[in-house]
Amino acid sequence: MSPELARALLFQMRRxxxxxEGIADRYPAGTMxxxxxxxxxxxxxxxxxxxxxxxDDLAVSGHRAHAHYLAKGGNLPAMLAEIYGKxxxxxxxxxxxxxxxxxxAGFMGSTAIVAGTVPIGVGLAYGMKxxxxxxxxxxxxxxxxxxxxxxxxxxxxxxxxxxxVLFVCENNLYSVYSPLRVRQPAGRSIARMVEGxxxxxxxxxxxxxxxxxxxxxxxxxxMRAGGGPRFLxxxxxxxxxxxxxAFDNDIGYRAETEFLEWKEKDPVVRFExxxxxxxLVRAGEKDEMDAAIERELGAAFEFxxxxxxxxxxxxxxxxYATEIRPGPAPxxxxxxxxxx
Amino acid sequence: MTFAEAINQALGLAMAMDPGVVCYGLGADDxxxxxxxxxxxxxxxxxxxxxxxxxxxxxxxxxxxxxxxxGLRPIMTxxxxxxxxxxxxxxxxxxxxxxxxxxGARSVPITIRMILGRGxxxxxxxxxxxxxWFAHIPGLKVVTxxxxxxxxxxxxxxxxxxxxxxxxxxxxxxxxxxxVPEGDVRTPIGPARVARIGKDITVVAMSYLTVEALHAxxxxxxxxxxxxxxxxxxxNPIDWSAIFASVDKTGRVLVLDPGxxxxxxxxxxxxxxxxERMPSLTVPPARLAMPDAPEPTSFGATKGLYIRAGxxxxxxxxxxxxxxxxxxxxxxxxxxxxxxxxxxxxxx
Numbered sequence: 185m186s187p188e189l190a191r192a193l194l195f196q197m198r199r200x201x202x203x204x205e206g207i208a209d210r211y212p213a214g215t216m217x218x219x220x221x222x223x224x225x226x227x228x229x230x231x232x233x234x235x236x237x238x239x240d241d242l243a244v245s246g247h248r249a250h251a252h253y254l255a256k257g258g259n260l261p262a263m264l265a266e267i268y269g270k271x272x273x274x275x276x277x278x279x280x281x282x283x284x285x286x287x288x289a290g291f292m293g294s295t296a297i298v299a300g301t302v303p304i305g306v307g308l309a310y311g312m313k314x315x316x317x318x319x320x321x322x323x324x325x326x327x328x329x330x331x332x333x334x335x336x337x338x339x340x341x342x343x344x345x346x347x348x349v350l351f352v353c354e355n356n357l358y359s360v361y362s363p364l365r366v367r368q369p370a371g372r373s374i375a376r377m378v379e380g381x382x383x384x385x386x387x388x389x390x391x392x393x394x395x396x397x398x399x400x401x402x403x404x405x406x407m408r409a410g411g412g413p414r415f416l417x418x419x420x421x422x423x424x425x426x427x428x429x430a431f432d433n434d435i436g437y438r439a440e441t442e443f444l445e446w447k448e449k450d451p452v453v454r455f456e457x458x459x460x461x462x463x464l465v466r467a468g469e470k471d472e473m474d475a476a477i478e479r480e481l482g483a484a485f486e487f488x489x490x491x492x493x494x495x496x497x498x499x500x501x502x503x504y505a506t507e508i509r510p511g512p513a514p515x516x517x518x519x520x521x522x523x524x
Numbered sequence: 525m526t527f528a529e530a531i532n533q534a535l536g537l538a539m540a541m542d543p544g545v546v547c548y549g550l551g552a553d554d555x556x557x558x559x560x561x562x563x564x565x566x567x568x569x570x571x572x573x574x575x576x577x578x579x580x581x582x583x584x585x586x587x588x589x590x591x592x593x594x595g596l597r598p599i600m601t602x603x604x605x606x607x608x609x610x611x612x613x614x615x616x617x618x619x620x621x622x623x624x625x626x627x628g629a630r631s632v633p634i635t636i637r638m639i640l641g642r643g644x645x646x647x648x649x650x651x652x653x654x655x656x657w658f659a660h661i662p663g664l665k666v667v668t669x670x671x672x673x674x675x676x677x678x679x680x681x682x683x684x685x686x687x688x689x690x691x692x693x694x695x696x697x698x699x700x701x702x703x704v705p706e707g708d709v710r711t712p713i714g715p716a717r718v719a720r721i722g723k724d725i726t727v728v729a730m731s732y733l734t735v736e737a738l739h740a741x742x743x744x745x746x747x748x749x750x751x752x753x754x755x756x757x758x759x760n761p762i763d764w765s766a767i768f769a770s771v772d773k774t775g776r777v778l779v780l781d782p783g784x785x786x787x788x789x790x791x792x793x794x795x796x797x798x799x800e801r802m803p804s805l806t807v808p809p810a811r812l813a814m815p816d817a818p819e820p821t822s823f824g825a826t827k828g829l830y831i832r833a834g835x836x837x838x839x840x841x842x843x844x845x846x847x848x849x850x851x852x853x854x855x856x857x858x859x860x861x862x863x864x865x866x867x868x869x870x871x872x
Contacts, residue, residue, distance in 0.1 A: 242594075276627030285626045292593055293626060297617050303583040304618065307590020307598075314546070314572055314596070321590075334613070337583030344578065503662045505623045505631030505686040 185394055189235070190464045193393055195473050196231035197452045200251045202477045203260065206485060207250075207267065208429035215489070216267045218280035223251035225423035228451035229354050230255040230324070232396035236404060237322055242290045242308050244301035245324040247282045248354075248422075249294035252324045257289035260480065264488035272491040276498065298359075299325065299332035302351075306338045309347035309413070318408040322350045328359035330374050331367055336381065339413070343382030346412035350403055351383070353417045354390060360426045361437035375417040383413045390418025391451035394458070421446035528560040528698040530672035531637075534679040535562065535599065537708055539569050542597060545683060546573045548584070549601030549637070558601055559639070559698050581610035588634045589618050597683055598634050603872075605638040605692070606649050619688040620663030635682045637691045640731070640782070643826065643862040644870045648818035653783040655730075658690045659759040659792075665713055666759040668692040670734035672702035674757055677711030685713060692759075694732040694782070696864035716763035718770075722752035725776040725840055728767060728793055730756040733780040739833035743855055744840060751840065759789050767793065768801055775806035776843055780831060785813035810843055812836065826862050 185193075204222045211220065223230060226248075234255025237243065245252040253263055259274065266273025267281045274285050282296035292308060295301050305323030312319045329335050330353065342349045355374060357364050368374070375385040386403070388395050396418060403414040423443065425432040433440045459465040525533070539545045547565060549558060553576050557563040566574040577584045581602070588598035602608045608615070615636065623631040641651040658666045665687050669675040675693070682689035719734060720741050729737040734755040741751040752770050756763065771777050777797055781790035790811040797809050812831050820826060834855035838848050860866075 244590075274627070275625060275629070278627045279625045283625045285629050287629060293622070295618065295625075297613060300586070300613065300618060303586025303614065304590035304593065306583070307587035307592070308594050309590075310587060311591045311594030311596050314591075315594075334580075334582045334586065337578065337580030338586070341578060341580065341583060341587060502624050502628040504665070505628065508633060508686045509630055 185397070185464075187464045190459050191469070193231055193235055193397065194455055194459055194465065196235060196255055197227040197393060197455060198470075198473055199477050199480075200227045200231060200254055201452050202474070202481055203254060204250060206481050208424065210485070211429040216281075217269060218267060218282070219247075219427045220267065220281045220429070221248040221427050222424055222429065223248055223422075225446065225450070226354055226356060226390070226420045227251055228393040228455065229352065229390045229396055229418045229420060232393045233322065233324075233352050233400050236397055236400040237290075237320065239290055241320045241322060242292050243322040243324060244292050244305045244308070245294035246298060246301060246326065246329070247294070247296050248326065249284050249324065250281070253284045253286065253291050253294065256286070256291040258284065258286035258291045259289070261484040261487040262286065264484050265491050268488045268491070269493060270488060270491035271494045272487070277494045278498070278502070299329045299334050302329060302332075302335050303338040306342050306347060306349050309342065309349035310345065313345065313347055318348075320348045320350055320404055320407050322352060324352050324354070326359070327353060327355040327357070327364060327374065328367065329353070330377065339378060339381045339383050339415070342413035346410070348407045349413045350400075350407060351378070351413070351415040353415065354420050355417055356420050356422045358422065358426070358438065363438070375415065378415040383415045385415035385417065387417040387419070390420035391449045391454060393451055393455040420451070423447065525672055525701065525704050526698065527672045527675045527700045527702070530676040530704045531561040531679055531693065532563050532565075533704070534676040534683070535565055536568065538597075538680060538683045539565065539573065541708065544596040545599065546591065546596055547599045547601070548575045548577050550577060550579065550603055550607070552576050552601060558603060559695070562601070581607055582614055585611035585614035585636070586618060589614060589622070589632050592632045592634045593630060599637065599683060600634065601637040601639075603639055604641050604650050605654060606641070606652050608636065608638050615664070615688070616661055620661045623687070624663060631686045632688050633684075633686050634688050635679070635691055636688070637693055640692055640694045642694070642696055642732070642819070642830065643864070644868065645821045645823070645862070646819065647821035651819040653814070655692055655759055655783050656787055656789050659789055663688070664760060665689040666692065667713055667757060668694075668731045668759055669711070669757060670697065670729075670731055670755050672700060672704050674711050674717070676704050677709055678713065678757065680708060681710040681713050684710070689713070692731065696732050697735070699865065699867065700735070711757070714758050714761045714763060716766040717755040717757055718752065718766070719755040720751060720753040722750040723774060724750045725752065725778060725843060726767070726770040726774045727751050727753045727836070727840070728756060728777065728779045729753055730759065730780065730789070731782050733782050733831060736831060736833045737780055737836055739855065740836035740840065743833065743837050743851065747841065747846065747849065749840060749844060749846075762793070764796065767797065771797055771801050772804045775804055777805070777809045778836070778839055778843060779809070779811040780836060781811060781813035782831070783814060784816050785811070786816050788813050807843055810839060812839055823860070823862055828857060828861075830861070832857055
């Protein structure tokens with residue numbers, strides 16, 4: 185990994201951590217009035233995959249999407265304004281934290297129904313294949329998604345048509361308060377199950393940013409060469425509660441000791457240490473990064489807090505569209521693609 | 525040409541005009557070609573654009589949505605509306621809401637064709653008309669042509685509409701024959717069609733029941749009753765101005781609904797007429813709809829079940845305070861009663 189790439193990866197992880205902690209700190213004020221699902225503890229997967237993807241690759245995600253949105257290059261002030269329900273939010277305040285979009289960065293949408301965007305990601309890949317581009321469609325999702333029927337259907341179709349869709353599964357062991365063992369048969373590996381559907385799959389340590397990056401690059405190279413879909417399962421852990429800013433290890437669904445074990449494997453601290461040990465960042469560089477992040481974050485929160493709310497008339501706007509908007513997805517409808 | 529041929533023509537035209545139009549569904553490329561509606565399309569446009577699909581209605585709808593977000597215009601077909609129930613999450617939570625919840629960033633220009641079954645023992649899960657479900661969802665448009673011309677025109681309009689459109693095709697209309705204009709002639713989504721001008725009563729009809737209403741109106745001329753028949757064509761949006769103008773003129777209204785009565789589109793129409801045109805009404809509004817029960821399979825159990833021209837005419841006469849007279853000898857329930865015509869030999 186080059187020093188530039190390593191620094192960029194560390195920066196992105198620290199930035200995501202800072203944004204999520206900033207949201208957590210301000211949430212009790214009651215001005216971010218929507219459910220938030222934070223990615224604290226899971227930053228490495230988003231940051232590494234985000235860096236590996238090209239800007240013209242497309243991504244979708246679910247309710248826990250802040251990190252994916254940011255890592256893909258999504259606009260930070262627009263995301264925060266959206267969480268505050270403001271007119272300047274990426275959805276004009278209509279969607280909130282659980283519905284984020286920034287098409288200019290290739291982040292095509294995140295929604296609140298578990299597994300809801302999985303087939304959408306496959307559909308984007310179908311469009312890519314039909315157009316003959318070497319773009320990739322990335323579907324960020326969690327461990328509970330593979331329990332949904334629509335995941336099976338989507339992965340099967342992706343395998344059937346050999347579509348360029350990358351499934352990135354963050355297995356953080358819990359779906360709200362439900363541990364994996366009450367949802368999936370003991371000893372059944374998610375990656376191996378998906379292999380059985382016809383999608384080549386691999387699994388790895390989601391808190392090892394460099395490993396995530398390498399595995400992703402390998403998958404992307406194969407996909408861009410026409411290799412069809414890929415599935416990557418990354419083990420990680422969510423530090424805070426499922427929904428909201430607090431720590432909730434005291435309510436009894438998981439042990440504090442388990443949390444502390446995972447905290448020891450903090451992906452951000454780990455990567456920073458690895459870079460220092462490898463001489464890829466110098467002492468003091470972390471502080472420079474943090475200062476830059478602080479400035480950016482402060483301005484973004486100010487923008488969000490100062491922005492106006494939408495008018496109540498917005499409640500009934502945009503139910504229907506009156507025109508098709510051209511999008512960032514290159515619609516390369518070449519003659520050759522369509523004729524037999 | 526037939527209703528089915530008109531749909532086939534619309535699909536072919538759309539796919540020739542726009543390389544982003546793709547067409548898929550269970551059996552889209554099989555020898556039956558979805559009752560003839562997809563005949564020849566795969567040969568002409570290739571298997572990447574016209575293809576059969578796995579029995580995965582939910583994902584295939586979501587895949588259509590993703591393709592639409594990419595820039596394509598997918599048309600997905602369900603051989604029965606009943607199969608579309610598997611796709612409600614994608615249709616309602618994604619397609620219908622995408623433009624709204626993402627603040628107008630992008631809409632989902634997909635078309636979902638749903639074929640409405642009836643008769644020939646289709647039974648409880650192959651004959652549902654849940655048009656009211658779809659008409660109720662903000663963000664979906666719902667159309668239901670009754671003529672070959674509108675089948676083509678509304679399908680073209682649906683395909684090129686920026687919003688998700690549910691296109692309801694009645695199985696009993698597939699063999700109906702009518703004049704169809706050549707070329708890219710679209711029927712706008714929304715306006716109703718005045719199928720027959722009249723002054724004594726407004727009959728608001730939709731889908732197959734427009735055909736029955738017109739047969740009834742012809743007979744009713746002999747009884748000195750002059751019916752105005754509105755073919756609604758669009759169930760979301762509904763053409764309120766056409767309905768209100770007609771009711772204001774006639775003072776009487778009968779709404780015909782091919783779905784079950786409770787919670788039906790007909791119920792919505794009658795509610796609004798009662799709320800907004802009460803002074804125009806000279807008699808209470810009325811409706812004929814299917815009973816609140818699934819459709820049985822047995823030939824014996826479906827006798828007298830369907831709304832036919834005789835039932836419509838008898839109801840109109842009743843509203844106007846006339847005797848039934850010779851209505852059921854002039855408009856008997858057809859024999860056999862469970863098919864649209866003797867040519868229908870089943871099985872699907």
